[in-house]
Amino acid sequence: MRAExxxxxxxxxxxxxxxxxxxxxxxxxxxLIGLGLWRGEADVVLHKGINLCLECxxxx
Amino acid sequence: xxxxxxxxxxxxxxxxxxxxxxMNFLHGKIFRGGLKAACVPGLNCYSCPAAAASCPIGALQxxxxxxxxxxxxxxxxxxxxxxxxxxxxxxxxxxxxxxFQELLHKLPTRKFSTRRLHILTWLKYxxxxxxxIVLPMTIxxxxxxxxxxxxxxxxxxxILEGGIPLAFADASIRASLGGxxxxxxCILLGVVTLAVFCYRPFCKWICPLGALYGLFNRVxxxxxxxxxxxxxxxxxxxQACRMDVxxxxxxxxxxxxxxxxxxxxxxxGAITRTFSLKTAQKTKETIT
Numbered sequence: 001m002r003a004e005x006x007x008x009x010x011x012x013x014x015x016x017x018x019x020x021x022x023x024x025x026x027x028x029x030x031x032l033i034g035l036g037l038w039r040g041e042a043d044v045v046l047h048k049g050i051n052l053c054l055e056c057x058x059x060x
Numbered sequence: 061x062x063x064x065x066x067x068x069x070x071x072x073x074x075x076x077x078x079x080x081x082x083m084n085f086l087h088g089k090i091f092r093g094g095l096k097a098a099c100v101p102g103l104n105c106y107s108c109p110a111a112a113a114s115c116p117i118g119a120l121q122x123x124x125x126x127x128x129x130x131x132x133x134x135x136x137x138x139x140x141x142x143x144x145x146x147x148x149x150x151x152x153x154x155x156x157x158x159x160f161q162e163l164l165h166k167l168p169t170r171k172f173s174t175r176r177l178h179i180l181t182w183l184k185y186x187x188x189x190x191x192x193i194v195l196p197m198t199i200x201x202x203x204x205x206x207x208x209x210x211x212x213x214x215x216x217x218x219i220l221e222g223g224i225p226l227a228f229a230d231a232s233i234r235a236s237l238g239g240x241x242x243x244x245x246c247i248l249l250g251v252v253t254l255a256v257f258c259y260r261p262f263c264k265w266i267c268p269l270g271a272l273y274g275l276f277n278r279v280x281x282x283x284x285x286x287x288x289x290x291x292x293x294x295x296x297x298x299q300a301c302r303m304d305v306x307x308x309x310x311x312x313x314x315x316x317x318x319x320x321x322x323x324x325x326x327x328x329g330a331i332t333r334t335f336s337l338k339t340a341q342k343t344k345e346t347i348t
Contacts, residue, residue: 026141039129057222057233
């Protein structure tokens with residue numbers, strides 16, 4: 001009789017690595033956002049956004 | 061089986077959510093609220109009168125090119141977050157300029173395949189590296205500020221969403237237009253023309269945001285999964301894919317925008333879109 005059984009991926013399996021990579025990237029993203037906010041980079045983004053970007057609209 | 065009949069509704073909603081201040085088109089002014097400190101996930105110029113938040117590529121260049129900072133942790137973190145959560149599903153569902161190209165492609169003309177031009181997809185990584193990162197960082201003025209090179213010389217979204225509407229509404233802006241506006245208008249015209257005949261040419265070949273998000277497709281939470289038991293490698297998915305991906309071989313290829321055309325075309329229901337951190341469970345046949 002044939003049956004399908006779940007296979008636990010071994011540690012070197014790319015699938016296992018991918019999910020760890022996802023979680024690591026998520027953690028890194030949150031860390032970077034926090035670091036950037038702490039440094040005051042959001043102020044630069046805000047200042048650029050609320051003033052007309054002459055380069056973007058083709059004035060230069 | 062995927063169902064992508066409602067994707068246009070999400071695209072419309074995302075476009076309106078990114079650009080809620082439609083009355084500003086008539087007044088010729090841009091929104092100046094605090095929300096501009098945040099970024100939208102898609103390519104949407106912050107000089108669009110209706111834009112509520114900032115363009116991530118423009119914001120990245122603004123911080124990199126500023127005299128205060130060399131590295132843009134905040135915007136990079138946002139891009140990684142969006143990339144890891146959604147990958148290029150941002151392109152397929154949330155990007156206004158991507159949707160604009162899809163609408164153009166619906167015009168009833170002869171369509172051309174871009175499969176043989178696959179090598180051009182590497183161009184956008186060069187645009188990302190050179191115009192978005194290296195040039196704003198290295199070519200600076202006396203006070204240490206760099207220009208947003210991609211926005212200034214390449215981006216057609218700025219002209220479409222900002223330059224043209226503002227030129228119509230504001231005489232002083234209209235009077236200031238010169239050679240740069242002409243150059244970017246030619247780029248816009250080229251993209252518009254190509255988009256009528258080829259599917260999403262800007263997304264495939266030029267967009268640095270798509271290049272960035274594509275790097276995360278293999279690890280993103282939003283992904284495609286192929287049921288190896290159901291899949292017969294018939295190739296129907298690859299035939300249906302307008303981003304020229306061999307779906308049954310590489311379902312999470314960096315070019316995939318998660319539109320779902322492949323899942324809709326699969327005769328065996330072997331393709332599913334998932335949004336999960338769980339590792340895909342593999343099975344083996346055992347004899348008992």
